[in-house]
Amino acid sequence: MGCSASMIAVGLAQDLLMVYKESNVVILSTEILTTGWYSGNERPKLALNCLFRMGGAAILLTNQKQACKWSKYQLSWTSRAQWAFNNRAYKSAFREEDSKGLTGVTLNKDILEVASDMIRSQLIALGLFMLPYLEKLKFVTSIIRKKYSKKSEEIYVPNFKTIIQHFCLPVSGKPVIKEIGKGLKLGEKEMEAALATLHRFGNQSSSSLWYELAYLEAKERVRKGERVWMLGMGSGPKCTSVVLECIRPIVGESIKGPWAGSIDKYPDLAFDS
Numbered sequence: 441m442g443c444s445a446s447m448i449a450v451g452l453a454q455d456l457l458m459v460y461k462e463s464n465v466v467i468l469s470t471e472i473l474t475t476g477w478y479s480g481n482e483r484p485k486l487a488l489n490c491l492f493r494m495g496g497a498a499i500l501l502t503n504q505k506q507a508c509k510w511s512k513y514q515l516s517w518t519s520r521a522q523w524a525f526n527n528r529a530y531k532s533a534f535r536e537e538d539s540k541g542l543t544g545v546t547l548n549k550d551i552l553e554v555a556s557d558m559i560r561s562q563l564i565a566l567g568l569f570m571l572p573y574l575e576k577l578k579f580v581t582s583i584i585r586k587k588y589s590k591k592s593e594e595i596y597v598p599n600f601k602t603i604i605q606h607f608c609l610p611v612s613g614k615p616v617i618k619e620i621g622k623g624l625k626l627g628e629k630e631m632e633a634a635l636a637t638l639h640r641f642g643n644q645s646s647s648s649l650w651y652e653l654a655y656l657e658a659k660e661r662v663r664k665g666e667r668v669w670m671l672g673m674g675s676g677p678k679c680t681s682v683v684l685e686c687i688r689p690i691v692g693e694s695i696k697g698p699w700a701g702s703i704d705k706y707p708d709l710a711f712d713s
Contacts, residue, residue, distance in 0.1 A: 442533075442674030443610060445469065446646035450501070450682050451518040457503040464504070470496030471645035478544030485544030491613060495644030497651070512657075513684035516667065517569055520680045521561040529554040533675045545675070552619055555610075558679035559623060562671065563597070566681060570603045597625055604683070605666040608652040609634040610673045611643045620671075628707075636706045641698070646672055653684075657693040658703040662686050 446469035453465040473494055478485045501515070508514075523529040532551040537543050567579060575598040582596035607630045609620050614635065621631040633652040641651055649670045656662050663686060670682045694703050 442676065442678075443612065443643075443645045443648075444672035444674030444676075444678050444680045446497070446499075446649060447518070447670060447672035447680035447682050448520060448678075450499075450515065451520060451680065453501045454515060454518055457501065460503075462504050463502070465501045467499040467501065468496065469499070469645075469647040469650065471643075471647060476545065478542065480538045480540060480542035480544060482538045482544065482546075484546045484548065485538065487547050488545050491643045493642030493644050495641055495647050495651070497647040499650065508687065511687060512690055513668070514687050515682070516685045517566070517683040518681065519562060519565040519569075520678065521558055521565075522676060522678045523554065523558055524676050524678075526554075529557070529677050532677060535675070552616065554677055555612075555616065555620070555673055555679075556623055558673060558677060559620060559671070562679050562681045563600070563624075566600070566669070566683070567598055570683075571598050571600075572602065575599060575602065597623070600624060600669075601626075601630070603667065604669045606656050606662060606668040607631070607633070608649045608656075608668060608670040610671060611638045611648040611652070612673065613643070614638065632707050640702060640706070646674070651698055654693065654697050655699055655703070655706070657690050658697065658699040660691055660694070662690050664689055 446467060449467045449469065453467060456465055457463060471492055471494060473492055476488060478489055528550055531548065532554045533545060533547055535543065535545045567576060578596050579598050586593050586595055607626060609617055609631065611634055617631055617634045617638065633655045636655055637648055637651045644651065649672060653668060662668065666686050668684045670684065672680045694700065
């Protein structure tokens with residue numbers, strides 16, 4: 441499932457908890473380099489050797505009634521898009537053998553455009569579920585105008601910051617983070633968690649999103665009632681969204697967890713150094 445595995449697992453856990461009452465689900469999300477390491481010399485396949493690092497996270501989800509007393513978040517929404525039907529998208533990140541029979545993942549130039557298309561599908565799903573009526577109207581109107589009158593006109597991107605306060609983006613490299621942020625009209629502060637996680641820990645596949653959430657918690661930015669959008673993209677390709685709503689104040693996280701001892705260096709430390 442690649443980099444979106446953890447978000448897909450959250451959706452699966454949600455389905456299980458709808459069936460099994462008063463239960464707990466533990467999600468283990470990790471990146472182990474040995475399973476995907478490429479030992480050949482073809483440059484398109486060597487990129488992944490440079491991007492990924494070892495790491496992991498464990499997440500506990502529950503539907504027990506008393507959990508609201510100690511839980512941090514409530515799961516509000518999940519969505520998944522799969523683009524394997526599109527051959528160009530399918531080949532944008534493709535596991536295959538090289539000329540010497542060594543297996544590796546080829547990344548081609550279409551990957552950023554494919555990522556934009558998948559994120560657009562998630563924006564539509566999220567917008568229909570959460571956006572205010574006026575923002576929905578502007579979005580639909582822009583699609584109609586582009587289709588029937590002004591084909592050169594850009595489709596209106598709703599202001600998702602009216603419903604989402606924090607963003608955990610795919611840590612697939614600085615250009616990808618910047619491109620996604622540009623598409624969502626996010627500022628440096630909204631991209632900060634992703635850039636800091638990439639700088640400090642590298643890309644730890646699907647577990648990176650939980651390191652981003654830990655960053656926001658360590659900075660004590662997530663307040664009760666605010667929402668966090670976690671966006672996972674993986675090979676296939678697929679794109680999965682999870683929206684969490686904070687249900688209690690989160691304090692004291694800067695002295696524990698993965699950011700203990702380093703959180704004060706960010707965001708002042710240059711991310712591209």
